[in-house]
Amino acid sequence: MTADELVFFVNGKKVVEKNADPETTLLAYLRRKLQLSGTKLGCGEGGCGACTVMLSKYDRFQNKIVHFSANACLAPICSLHHVAVTTVEGIGSTKSRLHPVQERISKSHGSQCGFCTPGIVMSMYTLLRNQPEPTIEEIENAFQGNLCRCTGYRAILQGFRTFARDGGCCGGSGDNPNCCMNQKKDSKVTLLPSLFNPEEFMPLDPTQEPIFPPELLRLKDVPRKQLRFEGERVTWIQASTLKELLDLKAQYPEAKLVVGNTEIGIEMKFKNKLFPMIVCPAWIPELNAVEHGPEGISFGASCPLSSVEKTLHEAIDNLPAYKTEVFKGVLEQLRWFAGMQVKSVASIGGNIITASPISDLNPVFMASGAKLTIVSTGTKRMVRMDHTFFPGYRKTLLAPEEILLSIEIPYSREGEYFSAFKQASRREDDIAKVTCGMRVLFQPETAQVKELALCYGGMADRTISALKTMRKQTARFWNKELLQDVCAGLVEELYLSPDAPGGMVEFRRTLTLSFFFKFYLTVLQKLGKGNLENNCAKLDPTDASATSLFQKDPPANVQFFQEVPEGQSEEDMVGRPLPHLAAAMQASGEAVYCDDIPRYENELSLRLVTSTKAHAKITCIDISEAQKVPGFVCFISAEDVPGSNKTGIFNDETVFAKDEVTCVGHIIGAVVTDTPEHAQRAAQGVKITYEELPAIITIEDAIKNNSFHGSELKIGKGDLMKGFSEADNIVSGEVHIGGQEHFYLETHCTIAVPKGEQGEMELFVSTQNTMKTQSFVANMLGVPANRILVRVKRIGGGFGGKETRSTVVSTAVALAAHKTGRPVRCMLDRDEDMLITGGRHPFLAKYKVGFMKDGKVVALKVEHYSNAGNTLDLSQSIMERALFHMDNCYKIPNILGTGRLCKTNLPSNTAFRGFGGPQGMLIAEYWMSEVALTCGLPAEEVRRKNLYKEGDLTHFNQKLEAFTLSRCWDECLASSQYHARRSEIDKFNEENCWKKRGLCIIPTKFGISFSIPFLNQAGALIHVYTDGSVLLAHGGMEMGQGLHTKMIQVASRALKIPISKIYISETSTNTVPNTSPTAASVSSDLNGQAIYEACQTILKRLEPFKKKNPTGTWEEWVSAAYLDAVSLSATGFYKTPNLGYSFETNSGNPFHYFSYGVACSEVEIDCLTGDHKNLRTDIVMDVGSSLNPAIDIGQEVNVSGMLENTGAKDMGSIKRTKGMARRKSLLENMRVLGRIGGTGDRGRHRELEY
């Protein structure tokens, strides 16, 4: 049978694809076939939104054009017949005109690394297409499916709320009494609150948007006919009628129905499942119908969840409240569901039939007794969803040839109450730990139970009902006895074995009770409102807080930064909130990241083959299946390495494992093929046989087995024995700190291009470390470093994860390029990235602290253990930094810290924002809280009492100079109104039994410098061209932290020319050699100073020409110098002076200086579920003389958000430039409400597997 042509539109242009492959996603098609690389790949599973596009189609069921956002990574191209796709490139460009959405996100500093920005732009754009004047809530909801790792969302929302009708920023114009900027008046210091001027923004003109393609509009009444698309392995049939669909299902019972592909797509990509026959029912009227019947609302199974949501909202507005209890339950679940991109395409039927044990909707449907209509050729049956509907893991009652036609969600009746609850690790867009639907129906006008339904997800391999417990309650009254009985029943009935998939067994079991308790109280409250004379209990007012559903607070924030000194020239941009210079290109999708580099004609794709065992001998590698995959070129392994297979910072790693693997994810080899899809299949085909060896996984295992890297590290001062003997009190204990996954939005990526001459190779890499990339590749290939050129344009976030671990990919790719003689590319999938590369080190600390009755600490001993993983990597430096920060900000006269690096069979853990500092400080804050508790004193008083003072020596004997911490502390205490709020919180806690609030103020001091002295060096290269334009190169990588922007500001001030004359193209090993990694919060300091030096050289050379022509221009002086044969190219170099600490003698300075900050946060916790929210955070941070306050504040919010999960508030990454100017305080007071980037966001599809 011949395949049909697929016709769709992209950015107004018609695309006709004659060979549409059902396995091809829109994302792959856009990026590879159409070279539209603005749409990014962040996760490939609908979880990050980097691939967001707008889809528009004429909806025949609603008779109108509809626009909706969708994840291109999940949308099969075959689902797009007669659909118009709009990508970020289609709405605006820096070459013509930016769209207001693109302009506002870039000017409001909402784009740092920019990798998430196109997706965020498209989510906002789609919202505005549907709602040109949205509410703040609608704006926030539009981003539920978009992750950003850099900005903490605050800046993004601040920019976008200028579109809102209920909170648009007035820019401090004075018209709005509630303006966030008015808070400036309360401040005692003269500080600027606004980082951008909304008056500069272009207005949004909805009439200027591109129109829906007229050709598609003309087709709206043309009858549809069945379509067939044939791919390499999969056939896709688009059925146009129900009969066709049922006939196809009868003919191919194993065929999968695909609507949104949000489940099937993931099974294909991540579980390597193959579905040779796919039938798409999206066009069938019966499957899209919505009918309001006498007993409920019926939805065709293909209805997208977004339209279910809309219909139910409308019903709630129009029907009596008692009828819509179940609808509210469904909506409560959809509120915390996936983002808009998923809800717009994922179908209600798909959610049911997927039969996920953690489906949020199925417990609600089951508890409500929803009615399902199931059809096949010639048969139709109706079933109520009950405990029999899911007979097993991911199984339903449907026979293979049957399909789900519709689901009727019932109206609730008088005397019937319904609640739904979901608890996940984070509120938005996360998979549930436990989820449930609960319903009770009372005998008329009484509180006597007629029916009770309690249905749970996350408690078994399917959605279940607590049948025994439910049934026992019939005819009982809604009171404490019933509550106790249900709880006892649930404990017995909802058992989970200790090793149940999904873990957190105790927590999950507790949640089942907590949810019922909430339901019990909520129903009591509702019954109370009806004033029933009955046997039911009354709601105690202190219990009421358990009944309120989790609400997001409207985001609000304000920041203050110091104005540039009076008299600073307008052209001097240092200290001004200049937007990130690439922000506009990032927002328009023009900014080029590694994988956006156009493919070479003869390019190959590489996929790594990694160990599935933690510790084992490799007994056999069989590649015969891989070789059968079309496009297979070769398999590479240790045997192919021409130079050394040994690699790593301490040369204790392998490029490819030989004979033995020491962690899951250990790289054994790689397949090289023509496309990434073939590479994935070929890698699956490589079969490795192992002989397993004992594995060490945890810190405790390592201690038990004496498994360590290197020897013990130690810093001590004073007389510990004496200190403890003099102490009034001694407490000891343990602190366990978990790890944290890296989730830079752009995963590791390398393109290696062999140059064919003398071993030359050019590598484009997403790395923070060009030098190690170059030297490791050279070492592996056995060529001098001068043959290897490493180039980095920008990277989509690094956070330490690309400081060394990027080399494991780039070295393998370089070998493939060497072996094949062709360009080779590899961009890791998110799951591979997380598997192969390590993250933040988990820590265990055993502490003993001695202190006086007044809280003064006199002695401290802490034994630190970190889980370093299978190789040393940066673990020693990380432990050193933890030891340097074990005092946090406190003077402890007698102190000893030790550190051991546990050698385990985990992928080597590595640098991660703060680099051991957060762990050291968090441990300090833990025992400090213990001290306060034991003394019965307010924690802030004890902390203040122990703070260092100006001129004190730290435990590593570094003198604290220009110590502004006390001032930060006092300002934070005052601006946060700490004491007044403390009393309010105490009152709140007294009045509320189930929600509690807490307030804490914490200081930080962070040492600035690499702790390895020689790394504190940097180089710069400056070329001045005859037209006066300046090309700048330095050793730092642009990864979103705005380094290039700041460096251009520095050069602009030094040369006294506008920033528009200066350009940074990339970072490369052939412009600045031997660069230290872009890390340790020193890149602005080091590279800025090197640039400054290079500029001085140029200025000196221009001096005679300036003297000769004092009124001349920059261009005239440059031209005169050229004509006089004076070099207009110079290098600059800088090394931080006076560094060098010795552990032996505990002397010498490890840091050039410290940065100080204080944060005060108020949080609220739901004691029943663990739900928590940050109500307010105030941060006062001294970042010295800020080169760019907008970027520094952005980094500040980012760091705070990223460390939230570790419990630490580390302010260490704020840059300040010593040497550029005398230190001044930049004091910010940021009220950060709402979302702060979740951390360690694992793909949401790592669900329980049974």
Ligand SMILES: Cc1cc2nc3c(=O)[nH]c(=O)nc-3n(C[C@H](O)[C@H](O)[C@H](O)COP(=O)(O)OP(=O)(O)OC[C@H]3O[C@@H](n4cnc5c(N)ncnc54)[C@H](O)[C@@H]3O)c2cc1C
């Ligand atoms: C990022 C993300 C976040 C998510 N968040 C949540 C969440 O918070 N809570 C939650 O519960 N779920 C969540 N999901 C799951 C999501 O709701 C389901 O994947 C979705 O509803 C499935 O619908 P679909 O149309 O995409 O299904 P598809 O992938 O197209 O199909 C799924 C399955 O349903 C079958 N099927 C579809 N229609 C029919 C029919 N009419 N008759 C018979 N079989 C049919 C298909 O054959 C296939 O087996 C999330 C998914 C993603 C990707």
Ligand code: FES
């Ligand atoms: S790449 Fe599509 S959602 Fe992450």
Ligand code: FES
């Ligand atoms: S700017 Fe959002 S991920 Fe970097």
